[in-house]
Amino acid sequence: MPQTPLVSVRDLTIGAKTDSGRKVHIINGVSFDIAPGEILALIGESGSGKTTIALSLMGHARTGCSITGGQIRVGRHDVTAMSERARQVLRGTEVSYVPQSAAAAFNPSQRIIDQVIEISTIHKLMSRANAEKKAIELFRALALPDPETIGQRYPHQVSGGQLQRLSAAMALIGDPQLVIFDEPTTALDVTTQIEVLRAFKSVMQKSGASGVYVSHDLAVVAQIADRIIVLRSGEIQEEGPAQQILDAPTHPYTKELLAAFEPVPHEAVAAGEAKVRSSILRVADLHIGYGKEFGREPALKVVRKVNFKIERGRNLGVIGESGSGKSTLARAIAGIVPAYRGTMEFDGKEFGMSLANRSKEELRRVQIVFQLADTALNPSHSIEAIIGRPLTFYRGLKGGQREARVIELLDMVKLPAALRHRLPSELSGGQKQRVNLARALAAEPDLILCDEITSALDTVVAASILDLLKELQRELNLSYMFISHDLSTVEAICDDVLVMYNGEVVEALPAADMSSKATHPYSRLLISSVPKLDTGWLSGLEQDPELVAAFSKR
Amino acid sequence: MTKRTLSRRLPTPRNLGYSFNWVGRIGLTLILFWAIVALIGPWITPYPVGKVVDWDFFGPMSQKFWLGTDYLGRDVLSRVFMGARYTVGLALAGVTLACTGGVILGMIAAVVGGWFDTILSRLLDAFNGIPSLLFGLVVVAAVGSSIPVLILTLAAIYLPGAYRFARALAVNVNTMDFVTVARARGETTLYLILREIFPNILGPVLADLGLRFVFIVLVLSGLSFLGLGVQPPNADWGALVRENIEGLSLGAPAVIFPSIAIASLTISVNMFIDNLPTRIRDRSE
Numbered sequence: 001m002p003q004t005p006l007v008s009v010r011d012l013t014i015g016a017k018t019d020s021g022r023k024v025h026i027i028n029g030v031s032f033d034i035a036p037g038e039i040l041a042l043i044g045e046s047g048s049g050k051t052t053i054a055l056s057l058m059g060h061a062r063t064g065c066s067i068t069g070g071q072i073r074v075g076r077h078d079v080t081a082m083s084e085r086a087r088q089v090l091r092g093t094e095v096s097y098v099p100q101s102a103a104a105a106f107n108p109s110q111r112i113i114d115q116v117i118e119i120s121t122i123h124k125l126m127s128r129a130n131a132e133k134k135a136i137e138l139f140r141a142l143a144l145p146d147p148e149t150i151g152q153r154y155p156h157q158v159s160g161g162q163l164q165r166l167s168a169a170m171a172l173i174g175d176p177q178l179v180i181f182d183e184p185t186t187a188l189d190v191t192t193q194i195e196v197l198r199a200f201k202s203v204m205q206k207s208g209a210s211g212v213y214v215s216h217d218l219a220v221v222a223q224i225a226d227r228i229i230v231l232r233s234g235e236i237q238e239e240g241p242a243q244q245i246l247d248a249p250t251h252p253y254t255k256e257l258l259a260a261f262e263p264v265p266h267e268a269v270a271a272g273e274a275k276v277r278s279s280i281l282r283v284a285d286l287h288i289g290y291g292k293e294f295g296r297e298p299a300l301k302v303v304r305k306v307n308f309k310i311e312r313g314r315n316l317g318v319i320g321e322s323g324s325g326k327s328t329l330a331r332a333i334a335g336i337v338p339a340y341r342g343t344m345e346f347d348g349k350e351f352g353m354s355l356a357n358r359s360k361e362e363l364r365r366v367q368i369v370f371q372l373a374d375t376a377l378n379p380s381h382s383i384e385a386i387i388g389r390p391l392t393f394y395r396g397l398k399g400g401q402r403e404a405r406v407i408e409l410l411d412m413v414k415l416p417a418a419l420r421h422r423l424p425s426e427l428s429g430g431q432k433q434r435v436n437l438a439r440a441l442a443a444e445p446d447l448i449l450c451d452e453i454t455s456a457l458d459t460v461v462a463a464s465i466l467d468l469l470k471e472l473q474r475e476l477n478l479s480y481m482f483i484s485h486d487l488s489t490v491e492a493i494c495d496d497v498l499v500m501y502n503g504e505v506v507e508a509l510p511a512a513d514m515s516s517k518a519t520h521p522y523s524r525l526l527i528s529s530v531p532k533l534d535t536g537w538l539s540g541l542e543q544d545p546e547l548v549a550a551f552s553k554r
Numbered sequence: 555m556t557k558r559t560l561s562r563r564l565p566t567p568r569n570l571g572y573s574f575n576w577v578g579r580i581g582l583t584l585i586l587f588w589a590i591v592a593l594i595g596p597w598i599t600p601y602p603v604g605k606v607v608d609w610d611f612f613g614p615m616s617q618k619f620w621l622g623t624d625y626l627g628r629d630v631l632s633r634v635f636m637g638a639r640y641t642v643g644l645a646l647a648g649v650t651l652a653c654t655g656g657v658i659l660g661m662i663a664a665v666v667g668g669w670f671d672t673i674l675s676r677l678l679d680a681f682n683g684i685p686s687l688l689f690g691l692v693v694v695a696a697v698g699s700s701i702p703v704l705i706l707t708l709a710a711i712y713l714p715g716a717y718r719f720a721r722a723l724a725v726n727v728n729t730m731d732f733v734t735v736a737r738a739r740g741e742t743t744l745y746l747i748l749r750e751i752f753p754n755i756l757g758p759v760l761a762d763l764g765l766r767f768v769f770i771v772l773v774l775s776g777l778s779f780l781g782l783g784v785q786p787p788n789a790d791w792g793a794l795v796r797e798n799i800e801g802l803s804l805g806a807p808a809v810i811f812p813s814i815a816i817a818s819l820t821i822s823v824n825m826f827i828d829n830l831p832t833r834i835r836d837r838s839e
Binding site: 334335336355358360363367368370372375376377378379380381389390393394439443 | 730731732734735736737738739740741749750753754756
């Protein structure tokens with residue numbers, strides 16, 4: 001590069017001390033440059049060190065970690081050699097940070113404007129009036145509604161997407177040369193994500209600052225970054241311009257990442273087609289709600305008028321944004337949240353609405369798997385106890401028989417048998433999700449309700465879980481009801497798809513026709529909002545603004 | 555507790571994660587010392603508890619009477635050893651009853667919820683409003699002082715607190731997905747409480763138990779100080795302090811040593827509880 005880079009990192013090593021006192025290297029000899037005005041993406045799985053590197057650019061290391069070697073230069077400053085006091089001056093004015101969860105980063109008891117201009121107050125950059133004027137300009141540049149007055153609100157009075165943009169305004173108020181974005185759109189819905197990405201992109205272009213964009217999502221990164229660094233276990237695997245990484249990756253790991261992104265079209269299980277299809281679950285006119293009941297209807301009605309059926313050996317996908325009622329629907333089918341109106345028929349028989357109205361045998365045949373394996377597995381039980389409990393409970397298995405079956409189930413989900421003696425905290429995220437699945441399989445159900453089971457996992461791990469689900473289906477003739485906000489996941493595993501919006505099913509159609517034949521405007525919006533592995537996708541994307549305004553809660 | 559087989563590792567406390575630091579060990583040693591004294595007290599006391607052995611009252615520490623003599627000329631060492639029985643025993647029985655009852659009720663309330671939770675919580679809240687020493691005074695004055703009455707009174711005073719504490723913890727655990735999964739499986743309330751919730755609140759509950767034990771020792775000493783605790787000629791440590799209080803101005807060991815005994819027990823229990831093995835303390839994390 002002809003001009004001197006704004007940031008140069010040389011041989012960066014970051015170490016940490018584990019609980020047992022052992023010293024480990026999290027980051028190993030990482031070197032890279034960032035040119036002025038360039039946006040660099042750090043991409044990798046959880047634990048690859050991407051956030052750790054990004055934070056080190058501010059001279060910050062998380063508790064227990066420390067920068068043990070190498071050099072970081074930002075502008076004229078040598079960050080590694082600076083005192084903590086000097087770094088404080090650097091932060092906010094030269095380098096600033098946009099966190100993943102804006103909701104957690106804002107103080108709920110202060111007005112937004114006070115928090116946005118806090119940096120200028122701390123560093124005494126400008127008068128309050130000037131700072132507020134500048135904030136309003138930034139709000140306008142970030143395409144926030146009511147830029148003049150939005151600062152007067154409290155954080156809970158704006159939506160998640162707006163809050164994320166406000167946190168970008170907070171980062172930009174001190175005119176930094178470098179902005180660090182730490183997975184800022186990961187927690188957002190796809191339709192909201194587009195708007196936030198657009199705002200980030202335009203505001204970064206205008207300000208001319210450099211950026212570091214940390215993400216695990218290649219498609220998102222492709223829209224905003226000029227250059228991509230692929231990380232794995234604290235080491236750079238591949239570095240190159242965004243277009244090259246996407247089109248011509250050289251490193252096998254990058255290829256694996258890209259391959260996990262390709263949706264594999266799902267084919268219905270062949271075994272199911274030979275037999276006459278019987279419907280395993282039929283739901284008619286289901287209404288679900290929470291809260292105190294008035295008459296026979298609860299105060300808060302979450303899901304209304306849902307009709308569908310699942311055939312044996314086939315999979316139903318339910319897709320929608322957060323708050324659309326898709327998880328509630330799964331809980332109602334599992335009986336955890338009783339539906340207050342409608343009927344459910346399971347394998348031709350009437351199905352009780354609440355847990356108390358179902359027999360043990362009926363409960364056994366429907367199992368639910370939750371999104372977060374961390375909270376779905378009891379931290380004080382061994383894996384054997386977790387998987388073994390349904391065996392004892394439904395089948396009365398004990399001792400050696402039970403142990404043999406646990407080993408069999410672990411083998412089914414492709415985990416080693418020795419794992420059964422461990423506690424959940426001693427497993428990785430993907431392993432936990434497999435145990436979670438094995439527990440559901442232990443009951444030998446006919447229908448498994450999967451509530452966003454791949455959302456919290458890394459791309460490669462999620463893809464392998466999906467493969468596992470398909471394989472299990474072939475062997476066991478299961479049906480899945482697959483709840484997700486991710487269109488490609490649903491396409492990869494489901495035969496039919498329900499699109500939910502605001503508690504109602506707006507469209508039902510075969511998964512294969514999802515992109516081509518969806519007619520409901522909301523389905524179209526959802527489909528068009530999924531980022532594609534193409535650097536020009538965001539700039540080329542045209543969405544009907546009226547449609548967007550009508551359906552997304554920005 | 556869960557039976558856990560760990561493969562290919564020697565089951566030493568350290569490997570099992572049950573080791574703890576030296577502050578905790580000192581605490582445990584002191585607790586064990588007092589527990590042993592409470593158990594074998596009658597066989598190691600040099601003199602009978604109620605017997606006047608010396609003509610001199612508030613006698614100093616000597617070869618014959620290691621901790622001196624009390625206001626009647628009885629041997630203080632013997633009386634402290636026998637007092638351990640009452641203090642440790644009563645407090646242990648009281649705290650066990652209070653915590654068992656409170657924790658079980660708290661977990662049931664958290665799992666069952668609804669009106670059961672509301673009624674029980676309000677009831678115990680109201681009960682909690684009565685000052686503990688005053689309640690003890692009234693009960694003991696009305697029913698008379700005997701060991702069972704003392705234990706039940708102490709348990710009743712500290713049950714609502716244990717209930718509140720356990721319920722708050724259990725409500726948090728109850729919302730976790732693994733409890734929902736167990737519930738969807740069709741498990742009974744008893745299973746949910748014992749297997750899913752209890753192991754995850756055990757650490758904080760033990761810490762609370764330690765704290766409550768100390769409070770009970772203090773209230774018991776307070777009751778005895780007012781003359782409503784263990785009745786003469788036997789005495790718990792609080793009673794020993796009371797009956798020898800006049801010796802304070804003389805600097806008599808008869809009043810100092812029972813005080814030290816109370817302090818050493820309560821402090822060592824706290825030292826131990828605060829330094830419980832991480833495996834127990836941080837289970838829920």
